Amino acid sequence: MGSQPSKPDEVKVFQPQTQIDFSEALLAQLESSKESNFSRKQLAERYVEQKVSDRLSELEEDTLKKFESKLENSLLKNEPSEGDDSSLSSNALNEKIESLNKKLQVFNDNDNSKSEKYSKDKTRTALHKCLLENKGKPLNCYQEIEQFKKLVLDLD
Structure with missing residues (x-):
């Protein structure tokens, strides 16, 4: 059972209808090449992995930039700008919260x-x-x- 493969290896040879002539230099180069199907497959996988890694790095950088810009825009500035009519700032909000806490404490004491x-x-x-x-x-x-x-x- 385990000593013989389940399907015999079949080698298919295709005979072209027209004669194909390769130069001796090309045949010699192909025969002397150290590349095999396995090594070509590994090179292709490394190439694909490198491209995917590069693309992921680009996407990560873009996402971080977008996040930082949204975060920066959502934070209130410490000092309101001169043209800004609203007096919202982090310091102003903190002061309002403190005054409300004091009023709440007085109310609770009463x-x-x-x-x-x-x-x-x-x-x-x-x-x-x-x-x-x-x-x-x-x-x-x-x-x-x-x-x-x-x-x-x-x-x-």
Whole structure:
């Protein structure tokens, strides 16, 4: 099975209808040539690989140039140009962001103080209600008193 090829090698010889005469110099040159089909194939592959590599390099350079130009155009300049009516620049935007962050921080601080005041009022109301319900028995309101003390001490 494996010792013989599956198809016998067939050598086809074509006989031309007209006689072809090659010069002796051409025949001698072809016979003395060190190139074989294999070496010609390798040279052709190297040539194709070189051309593909060159083309890929060109495409890569073009792509990088386009990317850099788009990136450069999309970035805001630090200083607006004189003819430009809009005052957009990276520095101006950073300043606006910082001012908005400060306003947001003030708002959050106010909101936190209101929620603390609300919880203080709620605790005081609960303590007052408990003391009214348990006249003469303030120890029944021990938990409410402790919550109120804790809240007042935390606020100070």
